[in-house]
Amino acid sequence: MKVLMLGWELPPHNSGGLGIACYQLCKALSKKDLDIEFVVPYRADHGIDFMNITAAHPQGVSEVIRSGIAYDSYRYVLEDGTEEHLDIYAQAQLYEHAVAKLVEETEFDIVHAHDWLTFRAALRAKEAKGCPIILHVHSVESDRAGGRGNPLVHEIEDLAMHAADRIIAVSEHTKQVIHREYHIPLSKIEVVHNSIEPGDLVPLDANNSYRYLEAMKALGYRVVVNIGRLTVQKGLPNLLHAMKDVIARQPKTMLLIVGSGEQYYELLTLAAELGIGQNVLFTDFQRGKRWRDAYAIADLFVMPSVSEPFGLTPLEAIGYGTPTLVTHQSGVSEVLTNCLKVDFWDIKEMANQIAAVVSNDALRDVLHANAHQEYQRMSWTNASHRIEQLYKDHLVVAS
Amino acid sequence: MSKAIVLYLHVHQPYRIRHYTIFDSAVNHDYFDAAYEDQESNERILKKVAEKSYLPTNARLLQLLNDNPQFKLSLSITGTVLEQLEKWSPEALRSFQELCATGRVEIVAETYHHSLAFFYSRAEFEMQVDMHKRKVQELFGQTPQVFRNTELCYNNDVAYWADKAGYKGILAEGWDPILGWRSPNHVYRPTYTNNIRLLMKNYKLSDDIAFRFGDQNWSEWPLTADKFAGWLADDQTATNFNLFMDYETFGEHQWEESGIFGFLAHLPGEWLKNEHHTFMTVSEVIDNNEPVDSVDIPQTITWADTERDLSAWLGNAMQSSSIQALYDLQADIIQTGDFALIEDWRRLQTSDHFYYMCTKYFNDGDIHAYFSPYKTPYEAYINFMNAFHDLKFRLSEKGVAV
CATH class of the missing domain: 3.20.110.20 (7-stranded beta/alpha barrel)
Structure with missing residues (x-):
């Protein structure tokens, strides 16, 4: 069976969880009797050998250069040597046209498309070939934008999800959002939780990059960490308000915020206004060693998201030795038992639970030990079984 | 005359x-x-x-x-x-x-x-x-x-x-x-x-x-x-x-x-x-x-901005909290008798550091931006606070409770 997989990013060229989820899913699927052709909108070397990666290029373009993260503009080098910068919406349209061209020359049985940027392309493929399309929803517009979001994006999601043969949601939380906001029948939506491959976690080395925090921990300080984009859906202002209460009770508590985003300056200012500027450290965006070390230096990882379709970071934190606190409004809270859970709006309870962990190392260690047992049982294998079965079901229907 | x-x-x-x-x-x-x-x-x-x-x-x-x-x-x-x-x-x-x-x-x-x-x-x-x-x-x-x-x-x-x-x-x-x-x-x-x-x-x-x-x-x-x-x-x-x-x-x-x-x-x-x-x-x-x-001048006046007050240095929370944090270290710093440490602490007191954190008129790219080597007041604040944390670390190395 041949799968045309439409995606937007893959590691190491990813800006967040979407690329990692696509990578792990495809890796697990590749162990089955499946041929995967993965289309990304840019040309780059991914060092991936378990599937075929194709750069979707619109006609007349000789090169597409990504500037960094998924939502930035791309630079298109045209064949006559001139350059053009395109915004995200124009890129999605170019991607659609390039995929339409590609499907004319390619044989495949089913289309599996990841998130709105690829949905129009999936519709074009279905139009041309009449094949089943499965839309994999890692997030919807309201998750990303906090509110209704961009109406054009909402419309693409709405149209595509109605036209799709099947929808995969990364959590029950996301399934309910899709049902509520797009009126898709629940029976059409399959929940396939994201997961993690413990064996793929890059190991830590002996020296942690956060020397200052190590020194402070030796003096009795405890460290709370958040890693992620500093954007409205992540709920960080609530965490800062909770930390004010925590620090009032446990002054030797530090909060490390790793990431960048449109709320960066707002959060800096808020921390100062709350009088906890001395206890909150900002590192800006980090990858590699400094990113891994941030998980490792933590006594507690907090993901205070307002709406998190899945949320991989808590699982990574557990892998790097740190227990977690997540919100009920996250997909990961559906698959992880041994963690602390609060509602994103319940600042008092969030503070209560953080304070409990930073003032009780035994609680911290037990919470992590149990979470780690769960973590070690996790893999993408189960997800790949379920998705392979979905493919088969739809091919039977199609024939 | x-x-x-x-x-x-x-x-x-x-x-x-x-x-x-x-x-x-x-x-x-x-x-x-x-x-x-x-x-x-x-x-x-x-x-x-x-x-x-x-x-x-x-x-x-x-x-x-x-x-x-x-x-x-x-x-x-x-x-x-x-x-x-x-x-x-x-x-x-x-x-x-x-x-x-x-x-x-x-x-x-x-x-x-x-x-x-x-x-x-x-x-x-x-x-x-x-x-x-x-x-x-x-x-x-x-x-x-x-x-x-x-x-x-x-x-x-x-x-x-x-x-x-x-x-x-x-x-x-x-x-x-x-x-x-x-x-x-x-x-x-x-x-x-x-x-x-x-x-x-x-x-x-x-x-x-x-x-x-x-x-x-x-x-x-x-x-x-x-x-x-x-x-x-x-x-x-x-x-x-x-x-x-x-x-x-x-x-x-x-x-x-x-x-x-x-x-x-x-x-x-x-x-x-x-x-x-x-x-x-x-x-x-x-x-x-x-x-x-x-x-008779009971309130503090300065020669800066149209307000002629201290708001260019202490007007926002980043400024007021960071300067307060710095002076809170005074007794411990002085007590070390470590001249290099004391001098670094004093250099951090220079008012310019707090001026660089000023967000008044930041969006207008005005006189404050002209005098600052940093792209944003937030960058100035982050640099300052990280130096402040290092001061605390140096104090802790001398056995001072921080």
Whole structure:
């Protein structure tokens, strides 16, 4: 069976969880009797050998250069040597046209498309070939934008999800959002939780990059960490308000915020206004060693998201030795038992639970030990079984 | 009756903090040592300012002093800039010493580190004023008689302190809401004091030179020395025109191309054409004039922004919390007796660090941005706080509970 997989990013060229989820899913699927052709909108070397990666290029373009993260503009080098910068919406349209061209020359049985940027392309493929399309929803517009979001994006999601043969949601939380906001029948939506491959976690080395925090921990300080984009859906202002209460009770508590985003300056200012500027450290965006070390230096990882379709970071934190606190409004809270859970709006309870962990190392260690047992049982294998079965079901229907 | 121009120039450079991240904290203690080619390189900035401003301006001032026996001026030079001159531009330092050697250049007292310590720690403040006095004695062979607080921060308490400390005068902004119907062009007495005298900056005339001189959209542009001297001559009641400004007005804020050096070169000649006109240093104008009134200033005024208050340094939470955090370390830092640690702590007190964190008008890209080596006030805050964390780490290494 041949799968045309439409995606937007893959590691190491990813800006967040979407690329990692696509990578792990495809890796697990590749162990089955499946041929995967993965289309990304840019040309780059991914060092991936378990599937075929194709750069979707619109006609007349000789090169597409990504500037960094998924939502930035791309630079298109045209064949006559001139350059053009395109915004995200124009890129999605170019991607659609390039995929339409590609499907004319390619044989495949089913289309599996990841998130709105690829949905129009999936519709074009279905139009041309009449094949089943499965839309994999890692997030919807309201998750990303906090509110209704961009109406054009909402419309693409709405149209595509109605036209799709099947929808995969990364959590029950996301399934309910899709049902509520797009009126898709629940029976059409399959929940396939994201997961993690413990064996793929890059190991830590002996020296942690956060020397200052190590020194402070030796003096009795405890460290709370958040890693992620500093954007409205992540709920960080609530965490800062909770930390004010925590620090009032446990002054030797530090909060490390790793990431960048449109709320960066707002959060800096808020921390100062709350009088906890001395206890909150900002590192800006980090990858590699400094990113891994941030998980490792933590006594507690907090993901205070307002709406998190899945949320991989808590699982990574557990892998790097740190227990977690997540919100009920996250997909990961559906698959992880041994963690602390609060509602994103319940600042008092969030503070209560953080304070409990930073003032009780035994609680911290037990919470992590149990979470780690769960973590070690996790893999993408189960997800790949379920998705392979979905493919088969739809091919039977199609024939 | 004679009328005097009281020209007072303020010379200062801070030790700017380099791009200093949390990964530097507890590892590197070199907060002020940016690479030479970086925006925040103190050495590079000092050398540039010496070349564009200090050396050419001092050459002209020395010429004026030699050519006009009546020409005089006053300078305040912070300890942090004096140190940097010693390290990176001894020739510029020498040119300041040559000015003083004429006997007609008076050095004004202030805090060594250009700090706001008066508002946070009286002991630290007095220490820094004393450090500055000793540095001035060492380099210029004179003892300051008149005091100015950093950024011309002034209130009744500052005047009361300076009076008790034995200064004969103190400088402040001649801000209209304080002066009311009064003119800044006289000598005043601060309320609650007997001996000390108050000189208030004539900000309109000062800013004509410091800010508007090169502005081609200004209705008075181009400003010539004879026009300016004419305005002063027209004031029939004034005894002294207090022209207070940043030294770097000459050659740095107003570039050579604006004609600012020509203006400076011609001003004494034009002004002294009238036999009743003269120049005085800040001490002389106090010695030669009785106060015309007392001035009551309970609130703190400064020479910055349209607000003329401390909001440029302490107006937002990043500023007020970071400076408070710094002064909270005082007792522990001083107790270590570690000179390098104490000195780094003092360099972090320099008001410029807090000015860089100012978010007023940030979006307009105004004067605050012009003076900052950082792209945003937030970057300034992050660098500062990471250096602060390192100070805490260094304290902890000495066994201090942090």
